[in-house]
Amino acid sequence: MKNVGFIIKKHLLTGISYMIPLIVASGICIALAQIFGGINVAENEGTLPYFLSQIGGWGMSLVVPLIAGAIAMSISDRPGLAPGLIIGFIANEIGTGFIGGIIGGFLVGYAVIFIKKYIRLPKSMEGLMPIMIIPVLATVICGLLMITLIGQPIAAFQNTTLNWLQSMEGGSNFILGSILGAMASFDFGGPVNKTMSLFADGLLVDGVYGPQAVKFIGSMVPPFGIALSFLFTRYKYTKMERETLKAAVPMGICMITEGVIPIAARDIIRVVASCSLGAAVGGGLSMSLGVGSTVPHGGLLVVPLMIHPLYFLMCLGIGSLVTGVTLSLWKPAIKAEEENMVEEEENDMEPELIDIEFKRGAQ
Amino acid sequence: MKIVGVAACTAGIAHTYLAKEKIVEASKKAGHQVKIETQGTIGTEDELTEEEIKEADVVIIAADISISNRDRFENKVVLQIPTHVAMKSPKALIKKIEEEINTTA
Numbered sequence: 001m002k003n004v005g006f007i008i009k010k011h012l013l014t015g016i017s018y019m020i021p022l023i024v025a026s027g028i029c030i031a032l033a034q035i036f037g038g039i040n041v042a043e044n045e046g047t048l049p050y051f052l053s054q055i056g057g058w059g060m061s062l063v064v065p066l067i068a069g070a071i072a073m074s075i076s077d078r079p080g081l082a083p084g085l086i087i088g089f090i091a092n093e094i095g096t097g098f099i100g101g102i103i104g105g106f107l108v109g110y111a112v113i114f115i116k117k118y119i120r121l122p123k124s125m126e127g128l129m130p131i132m133i134i135p136v137l138a139t140v141i142c143g144l145l146m147i148t149l150i151g152q153p154i155a156a157f158q159n160t161t162l163n164w165l166q167s168m169e170g171g172s173n174f175i176l177g178s179i180l181g182a183m184a185s186f187d188f189g190g191p192v193n194k195t196m197s198l199f200a201d202g203l204l205v206d207g208v209y210g211p212q213a214v215k216f217i218g219s220m221v222p223p224f225g226i227a228l229s230f231l232f233t234r235y236k237y238t239k240m241e242r243e244t245l246k247a248a249v250p251m252g253i254c255m256i257t258e259g260v261i262p263i264a265a266r267d268i269i270r271v272v273a274s275c276s277l278g279a280a281v282g283g284g285l286s287m288s289l290g291v292g293s294t295v296p297h298g299g300l301l302v303v304p305l306m307i308h309p310l311y312f313l314m315c316l317g318i319g320s321l322v323t324g325v326t327l328s329l330w331k332p333a334i335k336a337e338e339e340n341m342v343e344e345e346e347n348d349m350e351p352e353l354i355d356i357e358f359k360r361g362a363q
Numbered sequence: 364m365k366i367v368g369v370a371a372c373t374a375g376i377a378h379t380y381l382a383k384e385k386i387v388e389a390s391k392k393a394g395h396q397v398k399i400e401t402q403g404t405i406g407t408e409d410e411l412t413e414e415e416i417k418e419a420d421v422v423i424i425a426a427d428i429s430i431s432n433r434d435r436f437e438n439k440v441v442l443q444i445p446t447h448v449a450m451k452s453p454k455a456l457i458k459k460i461e462e463e464i465n466t467t468a
Contacts, residue, residue, distance in 0.1 A: 006445070009427070010426075010427065010428055010429060011429065013372075013373040013427045013428045014428035014429045016373055017371075017372075017373045017374065017375055017404065017428050020373075020374060020375075020404070021404060074428070074429040189374075189377065189378070190447060194373060251377075256376065256377050258377045258378065258381060261450070265451075297374075358421075358440055358441070358442050358463050359440075359441050359442075359443070
């Protein structure tokens with residue numbers, strides 16, 4: 001079944017969509033606490049930064065339970081939520097981190113569907129299904145599985161990864177940063193970018209802040225880099241693209257990359273390659289310099305909350321400059337017919353559209 | 364033809380609204396009536412009414428995530444696509460719908 005990938009992605013993305021505001025709220029509380037309370041904020045009991053750090057810390061500890069609950073709910077509707085939250089909490093407690101939460105969510109979701117399908121009660125007792133049978137069975141089965149079989153290897157894997165990331169230095173840091181940066185900018189907010197985001201968000205929950213800053217750089221280099229290239233060589237851009245940039249740059253400031261898609265669409269290889277190159281340079285530098293972010297979203301507005309904000313701006317600037325210069329040198333001057341084109345034509349149809357099926361009735 | 368639909372994406376701040384815009388633009392250009400509900404992070408906006416769903420010939424669900432209240436579309440012709448398909452090929456999408464509706468009607 002070729003739909004399996006799509007379905008899994010859908011549930012995963014649903015989980016993430018519920019999680020983003022939670023990480024943003026908690027991350028900003030932690031960042032504010034560190035700015036006003038210093039590194040030792042956790043020791044200054046009773047101060048405002050101390051309370052903020054507590055709020056943020058408690059909020060962060062909800063991330064794994066929430067993503068498990070949201071994925072389970074996406075798969076099996078309401079009955080999945082409660083057991084999903086419990087399994088997610090267990091995953092968090094035994095140290096599986098984010099990955100455990102995701103796997104736990106899928107486990108619960110399909111367990112609930114399985115229970116719904118195969119356990120049949122007499123009509124008079126059907127009311128027991130949603131309030132007792134499903135939550136208790138799903139929780140007991142998945143909880144035991146998580147604690148014993150599934151959780152341990154994930155926790156071990158998580159530990160190894162974290163140790164490896166924390167022990168990395170110099171060159172390997174640069175390489176990891178480059179790869180992550182290039183991934184983050186590669187498809188302007190598409191699936192590759194989201195995969196990278198997921199990796200960075202997962203590490204953020206575990207207290208590794210470097211990749212998160214790389215995510216910012218990768219998401220903001222495309223709009224700023226293209227804008228720089230436009231300033232260098234105006235004659236290589238159409239009127240339409242000029243208008244597009246007027247929206248894309250403010251969007252970029254808020255860390256929304258999608259604004260540049262129309263510009264990339266006309267010249268996909270050059271734009272994608274230049275943006276990825278700039279983001280790779282910026283991301284590599286950022287990881288090497290120890291820049292980090294406890295906040296997962298917010299663009300330039302949250303830069304003051306970062307670890308080494310000035311270095312961050314420098315990396316972002318260098319990355320954008322690399323993109324801008326590369327693109328300006330590489331891009332050909334526009335031809336007359338392109339300038340006259342009122343709107344972008346869709347020449348090639350999305351291949352996925354060809355074999356998408358219509359369905360009758362709710363699925 | 365009357366088209367209704369729901370758009371929803373992961374972050375719920377950009378793709379959702381771009382997909383909506385593209386579908387509405389392409390549908391209007393092809394002379395169809397259209398209304399797209401958005402389920403962003405801010406919540407549901409431009410919610411479809413029961414009436415609109417009842418009258419619609421086709422339901423487009425342009426979503427990367429599970430949408431809420433899907434059961435409203437029971438017994439409707441439903442087309443489910445990821446948001447990027449709606450953003451990249453809106454015209455081809457509408458054309459495909461026209462073909463489908465005309466052959467089955």
